[in-house]
Amino acid sequence: MDSLITAAALALAAGDPLGALKRVALRDDAPALALRGIAMARLGDFVRAKDLLRRAGRAFGPKEAVARARCVVAEAEIALVSRDLSFPKRALAAARATLDAHGDALNAAHAGYLEIRRLLLIGSLDEAERMLAGLDPSPLPPALRVGHELVVAGIAMRRLRTKPAREAIARAGDAARRTGIAALAAEVDSTARLLTTPAARLIARGSERSLLLEEVEALMGSKALVVDACRYVVRDVSTTIALTTRPVLFALARALGEAWPNDVSRGELIARAFRGKQADESHRARLRVEIGRLRRALRPLAELSATPDGFVLKPHGRREVAVLALPVDEEHxxxxxxxxxxxxxxxxxxxxxxxxxxxxxxxxxxxxxxxxxxxxxxxxxxxxxxxxxxxxxxxxxxxxxxxxxx
The missing domain is CATH 1.10.10.10 (Winged helix-like DNA-binding domain superfamily/Winged helix DNA-binding domain)
Structure with a gap:
């Protein structure tokens, strides 16, 4: 590897894409194309970056499998950042296997973390955790350690474990400071802000207020019966009843939860469940059917009782009922x-x-x-x-x- 390529690579490692481009901008050999592609990605020109990396992958010879695999990993990272979730997982897995086989453990680990970040983005937490458990972070340099800790924090936050999330973010911040790369420090700060930004609204006894993620965790661990309008379930600390595929039942449960301990009239329930339709005898008949279905679904947690005007939710035991909603009620x-x-x-x-x-x-x-x-x-x-x-x-x-x- 010649001195300009080495200098450009060092500039990229130090977070200086413009410095890297100054050294290789006019070169079209395979290593220069790869470095130019990574530099353009750091500068936000993802279309140009992908083109350069693909050209670099084709330019590397058949004996340069590691270099080609690194280009695939770099392209996968661009796809993730640009939210191209269709990037072929098999290509990334094959590149990771090639890097592992040739002793490039750091880039192989980076490929693994890219796949974990993709899984985290689409909510596949179980699979993300399984992959994370198979990776050893101890030999990682500070830049990759930042990525590891942010993945740990991301999973913890989605599992509503705020203490481990804070600890992981603190470790990520320490690693980012050791790198001296401003972009990594900004990513850590952005993740940390999620813990101080309202994550949901609590609706209970006719009032509502914003909740931080830590407060959502406390609510989920309390004795309250929670109608979770973020994930379409009704739950307590030990039982979860999913209504994700039953929107009418969930609309009824939410209306009853928001009104608790008061009842909800039949007319209002029809309007909430059947999207504002005027109540007639057919709607009243359908409401009776749906209330029966909801009563059976919620039997492990609560009873639904008829009142002169409508229905009321009665949780088992002496406990509160709360509705957890998105921070903003918004269609879509x-x-x-x-x-x-x-x-x-x-x-x-x-x-x-x-x-x-x-x-x-x-x-x-x-x-x-x-x-x-x-x-x-x-x-x-x-x-x-x-x-x-x-x-x-x-x-x-x-x-x-x-x-x-x-």
């Missing part, structure tokens, strides 16, 4: 929560992350665009959706796909 709130990270998302990536059809996501985006809450850039397959951070939204910490097992 789940889509806005993903876009609130400030990155540009494609509809296909949102579809993967939300576990919904691309057509459903596109309809939501069109509705949000019509109301001026999101905007698109690019056309056709290059079209991306962006929005400024939405006031009141943290991130996707409490969305349905992130529901902890058990």
């Amino acid at each position: 709130a789940e889509v806005l929560a993903f876009l609130a990270d400030g990155e540009a998302w494609s509809s296909s990536a949102l579809s993967v992350a939300l576990g919904a059809s691309q057509r459903t996501v596109q309809r939501a985006l069109d509705a949000l665009a019509a109301s001026g809450k999101v905007q698109s850039v690019g056309r056709a397959r290059a079209r991306r959706w962006i929005t400024p951070p939405v006031p009141g939204f943290t991130t996707t910490l409490l969305l349905p796909a992130l529901l902890p097992n058990g």
Whole structure:
């Protein structure tokens, strides 16, 4: 490796992409193309970066398997940052295996953390934790240690374990300071802010207030019966009843939870569950059927009793009822929560992350665009959706796909 390539690589390692480009900007050999691609990615030009890395991968000879694998890993990182969740997992896994086989443990570990970050982004916590358990962070240099600790913090926050999350963020901050790279320190600060930003709203006894993630954790560990409107479940500390696929039942449960300890009239329940339709005899008959279904579903946690005007929720034992809602009640709130990270998302990536059809996501985006809450850039397959951070939204910490097992 010649001196310019070495100098450019050192500049990139120190967080100086412009310094790297000054040394290799006019070169088209494979190592220079790879370094130029990484530098362009650091500067935010992902399209140019991907093109350069692909050219570099083709330019490396058949005996340079490690170099080609590193290009694949760099391209996967660009895909993750640019929210291209369609990047082939097999290619990344093959690159990681190649790097492992040739003794490049650090880049192999980096490839593993990229896959874990992708799993974390789409809410596959169990698989992310299994992969994380198979990685040894002890030999990692400070820059990679930052990534490791942020992954640990991300999983802990989504599991509602704020103390381990704070400890991991503190370790990430120490590692970021040792690197001297401002971008890493900014990423740590951004993650730390999630713990001081409202993550949800608590609605109980006719009033509501914002909750930090730590307070959500305390609520979930209390004796209260919680109607969780973030993840569409009704739960207490030991039992969780999922209503994710039963929206009418959940709408009834939420209405009853918000009114507790008072009852809710039949007319209001019909309006909440059946989207504002005027009550007639057919709706009253359907309400009786749905209340029966909800009564059976909630039997382990509560009873539903008829009153002269409607129905009332009666939890087993002497305990409170609380509704946990998103920080802002907004149609298509789940889509806005993903876009609130400030990155540009494609509809296909949102579809993967939300576990919904691309057509459903596109309809939501069109509705949000019509109301001026999101905007698109690019056309056709290059079209991306962006929005400024939405006031009141943290991130996707409490969305349905992130529901902890058990």
